[in-house]
Amino acid sequence: MQRIALGVSFNGRAYDGWQSQPSGQTVQDQLEMALTRFTAAEPVRTLCAGRTDAGVHGLMQVVHFDTPLQRPDNAWVRGTNTFLPPDIAVQWARAVPSSFHARASAKARRYAYVLLESPVRPSVDSGQVGWVFRPLALEPMQQAAQMLLGEHDFTSFRASGCQSHTPVKTLNRIDISRRGAYWRFEFEANAFLHHMIRNIMGCLIAVGTGNRPPAWMAEVLAARSRDAAAPTFSPDGLHFLGPVYDSAWGLPERTPLFDWLP
Structure with missing residues (x-):
């Protein structure tokens, strides 16, 4: 065997x-x-x-x-x-x-959310990207994202049907970048709760469009209540990049598909 x-x-x-x-x-x-x-x-x-x-x-x-x-x-x-x-x-x-x-x-898991900022909805990449029609500002979103880094109780970003034994997770990294009309939000954590990234995305977009200030993210996190956060964002642009393993296992860290994603 x-x-x-x-x-x-x-x-x-x-x-x-x-x-x-x-x-x-x-x-x-x-x-x-x-x-x-x-x-x-x-x-x-x-x-x-x-x-x-x-x-x-x-x-x-x-x-x-x-x-x-x-x-x-x-x-x-x-x-x-x-x-x-x-x-x-x-x-x-x-x-x-x-x-x-x-x-x-697995020591960690990685996801990327790809978002199209455009007055017109996606067409050829429909289903592959999320969509926002209002302009986004990078710096406020980066400030808000920093408040989520580290070990926290992420109950505010947890779906009601989540089966995880604990809402406490360690978020190692959130990188936000832009290429043309496309935004890429990359997340790495030891583990994620059900809908955690999509709920964080809803809050980041609320900040990026100016509907909420960056400090609001800390308030949402501290509330430990799903009602405090923004609505769950679309699954369309969410891509599981894969787990992170110790190099001793000898498994690939990435595939050519990583370079295809904006």
């Missing part, structure tokens, strides 16, 4: 999120069906680094599974992709020690 890790990318627009559901219309369901067809063996079950919501995209979701089959790394990639729909693709495969766990071995 050996353990295999895969890096998986997907466009989440057509799926009900990552986690398997009875409908079968999730990314995990599609991946496991493809793996089972490729191995022509018992159903393959995978464990992922981090679950994503409906409509959220993935640039490098990492999963692991155990199998008695011996295959070259490139065979796992090409063989599995043969049975996957066009909007899901395995990017890489590696044999890993049995002590590796896609979720538990």
Whole structure:
């Protein structure tokens, strides 16, 4: 028996999120069906680094599974992709020690939210980017973002159905940049609560458009109440960049898709 890790990318627009559901219309369901067809063996079950919501995209979701089959790394990639729909693709495969766990071995997780600032809604990139029609100011958003860094109780940014055992998380980094009409908000934390980034995005945009001052973010955080924050923002522009592992595992840190994102 050996353990295999895969890096998986997907466009989440057509799926009900990552986690398997009875409908079968999730990314995990599609991946496991493809793996089972490729191995022509018992159903393959995978464990992922981090679950994503409906409509959220993935640039490098990492999963692991155990199998008695011996295959070259490139065979796992090409063989599995043969049975996957066009909007899901395995990017890489590696044999890993049995002590590796896609979720538990991750030191951090990274997301990017891509936002179009335009008076006209998205068209060719519909579903891939969020949208704001009012101009945004960088400096107030950066000031507000700084108030969220470090270990905090993020209850104000937590969805009511969140299953995390604790609302206390450590947000390591929020980087905000702009390229043309596109904004990129990049987040890294030890873990995220359900809807945490989309709720933070709603607050950052309220600050960026001038509806709220930067200091309001600290008030929202301190309130520890979902009612204190802005409405949950659209999932369209949210991309799971992937987990961060110790280099000793020998897994890729990024894929070419990272450079495709604005």
